[in-house]
Amino acid sequence: MKMVTILIPAYNEEEVLEKLYDRLTEVIASIKNYEFEILFVNDGSKDDTINIIKNYRERDKRISYVSLSRNFGKETAMIAGLDYAKGDAVVIIDADLQDPPELIPEMIKYWEDGYDDIYAKRRDRDGETWFKKWSSKTFYRILQGMTKIPIQKDTGDFRLLDRRCVEALKKLRETQRYTKGMFSWIGYNKKEILFDRDPRAAGKTKWNYFKLMDLAIEGITSFTTFPLRVSSFLGIGISFLAFIYMIIIIVKTLIYGEVVQGYPSLMVVLLFLGGAQLISIGIIGEYIGRIFNETKKRPLYFIDEYNNEKEKNS
Secondary structure, eight states: OEEEEEEEEESSOTTTHHHHHHHHHHHHHTOOSEEEEEEEEEOSOSSSHHHHHHHHHHHOTTEEEEEESSOOOHHHHHHHHHHHOOSSEEEEOOTTSSSOGGGHHHHHHHHHTTOSEEEEEEEEETTOOHHHHHHHHHHHHHHHHHOSSOOOTTEEEEEEEEHHHHHHHHTOOOSSOOHHHHHHHTOOOEEEEEEEEOOOSSSOOSOOHHHHHHHHHHHHHHHOOHHHHHHHHHHHHHHHHHHHHHHHHHHHHHHHOOOSOOHHHHHHHHHHHHHHHHHHHHHHHHHHHHHHHHHTOOOSOOEEEETTEEOOOO
């Protein structure tokens, strides 16, 4: 029988694990002729998450777990899970139950029809503020406008990936990861299914606006150099305007003579040029910082434990 791995990154999710396990096992019981692996990736949780997972494994051998040595972030936790997943297909799902496990049978059906990447697109997003919805929509519009890769809008990590998609993603080892863009970048035969996203079943979200902003910057700098091009065009445009202004000043001085005036306009020009330079330097710095991190060639993560065995990370 084919095996399907259900990959679940988990960080401080002790409050929701029982509900998650009950709904997952109910869904799995309804799917015949498949073997299942439920693979948790404990991303350095500070609560009782790992102990709860271990207790579930003792009575259900379909459960496996990878426990990272510290919190590396969800993007890294997902690639760690893909490295250890055994299935012919992998379903990535969040632990908070905002992504309904009941969609897994439909994903498997389309997988058997020949699709490689069956992703769930959010039709509605309950429990999110209007600002978060607006900012998310705006970000995807900006990112799509900057890159030539077709970015999937209103789509998270909830999807089924065929083994060849998994192997392709495992080859992408950059440290600055934006997995949502990687799903689009690798290509393959994709299928969209719509769903209404529920609020969290329990616990608190780990994504504040600062982290979401950081993820947005990762997405833009990982898949396009358009901001660098904008800073170049901005520099050319400002230089051209400054040259025209210089000609005007010279001509005006030759005709009317030199008069000590223009302090306000001088300050405006200096502040404008200084601001434009700082913005350009900041954009360049973001890319240089990513080059710096990539040149270190550090491992993406370290494993503390895999299925009750301590990892040597050799």
